Amino acid sequence: MDIAQLIQRHYGATLACLVNKLGDISLAEDALQEASIAALNHWGNEIPKSPQAWLIRVASNKAIDLLRKEKPQLSVELECITVEIINFDNETSGDAVLRLIFICCHPAINMENQLLMTLKLVMGFNLRDISRVLLTSEKTLEQRLTRSKRKINANKICLDLPSRDKLKKRLSVVMHALYLIFNEGYHSSSGNKLLCKQICKQAIFMVKLLCHYYRDQSTCLALLSLMLFTHARSNARCVHSFIPLEDHDRSLYDQQAIQEADILLQKSLRMGEVSSYHIEAAISGLHSQAKSHNKTDWQQIYLLYKKLLTYQYSPIIQLNTAVVDMMLNQYDTAEATLKLIADTLASYPPFYLAQAKLYLHTNKTHLAIQAYETAITLSHNTVEKTYIKIKLKYLKKRTF
Numbered sequence: 001m002d003i004a005q006l007i008q009r010h011y012g013a014t015l016a017c018l019v020n021k022l023g024d025i026s027l028a029e030d031a032l033q034e035a036s037i038a039a040l041n042h043w044g045n046e047i048p049k050s051p052q053a054w055l056i057r058v059a060s061n062k063a064i065d066l067l068r069k070e071k072p073q074l075s076v077e078l079e080c081i082t083v084e085i086i087n088f089d090n091e092t093s094g095d096a097v098l099r100l101i102f103i104c105c106h107p108a109i110n111m112e113n114q115l116l117m118t119l120k121l122v123m124g125f126n127l128r129d130i131s132r133v134l135l136t137s138e139k140t141l142e143q144r145l146t147r148s149k150r151k152i153n154a155n156k157i158c159l160d161l162p163s164r165d166k167l168k169k170r171l172s173v174v175m176h177a178l179y180l181i182f183n184e185g186y187h188s189s190s191g192n193k194l195l196c197k198q199i200c201k202q203a204i205f206m207v208k209l210l211c212h213y214y215r216d217q218s219t220c221l222a223l224l225s226l227m228l229f230t231h232a233r234s235n236a237r238c239v240h241s242f243i244p245l246e247d248h249d250r251s252l253y254d255q256q257a258i259q260e261a262d263i264l265l266q267k268s269l270r271m272g273e274v275s276s277y278h279i280e281a282a283i284s285g286l287h288s289q290a291k292s293h294n295k296t297d298w299q300q301i302y303l304l305y306k307k308l309l310t311y312q313y314s315p316i317i318q319l320n321t322a323v324v325d326m327m328l329n330q331y332d333t334a335e336a337t338l339k340l341i342a343d344t345l346a347s348y349p350p351f352y353l354a355q356a357k358l359y360l361h362t363n364k365t366h367l368a369i370q371a372y373e374t375a376i377t378l379s380h381n382t383v384e385k386t387y388i389k390i391k392l393k394y395l396k397k398r399t400f
Helices: 003-022 025-042 051-070 072-086 090-104 111-122 127-134 138-154 164-186 197-213 218-231 255-270 276-289 298-311 315-327 331-341 349-361 365-378 382-399
Strands: none
Touching (some): 003 111, 003 197, 090 197, 111 127, 127 138, 164 197, 197 218, 218 255, 298 315, 331 349, 349 365
């Protein structure tokens, strides 16, 4: 792991500790930025035994320097709490990270910016990487970040964890943000990587924190189960290039993660409440536990997708249902579903991959070629583009 990756690994927890004690996100972020630059300059000689403690100590000193210039009276008070910041233990650090997540996902901030804030402040990604993920310019993202932080200050948003009576609504927003982040890591919408394990692992770590602090919330356990089931297939999904589910080498699946995910899912189901995360985890579990693609229980997956649609309508779920219909040889039903969602998913590359799959099954090769060509045009991920181009080249060669 290089120095930049090591800093990013500890960024969220370090910033959370600083925000928790300084009570000012902008000050904490500026100080940590200075500390990160110092780390890049000094860690080349020797990596400290505790990178997070080093970053906290240096950032605390930087914060004092910044305050001496702007608010001299506060710098004295800050010096008194610096030792307390540095002596944070792991449990307190985890608590601080949760506080920061809930700040980033506060209902006063719109959902789009909640995701941005979580990626930047909690996950520690720079704006260049986030811009590739969200397909938005760095300048626009910087403006949105500034507005969101101003809103936190203007609304005097409490930096404490939400009270129990407000927890359920606030927790669902946090889980949704982490769900989106994990999905982006598992299937990057842009860039030259299809899979970013680091993003997936960080999202899993955050959900584990939620499960630790809110053990009576079955949805947290279900979301963790979903992530573990899905992430267990990572090694088989992308080796040197993208490998579709039907071609996975299932000996590469992480069986320990699958077993842990199954235990979590069963435990969450016994708690009574069933959410969309439970159903998605069950679907992912069937994929992960099947001995082969052909031996997957497609009928059960179809029923689970239908059940999922009663919890939340989504054209993506409809698309997945159409793909399962094809596995069950229900091509007319699949075609009807694809026509139903065609306009909504007109700019979504996987839609055209599913469409190509249907056309190949129904001997409409020329239409399959058109669908692949459209998918290539719309995709922003170079790995995905390469995979589709190979499929298209083979199909044209076989046809012409």
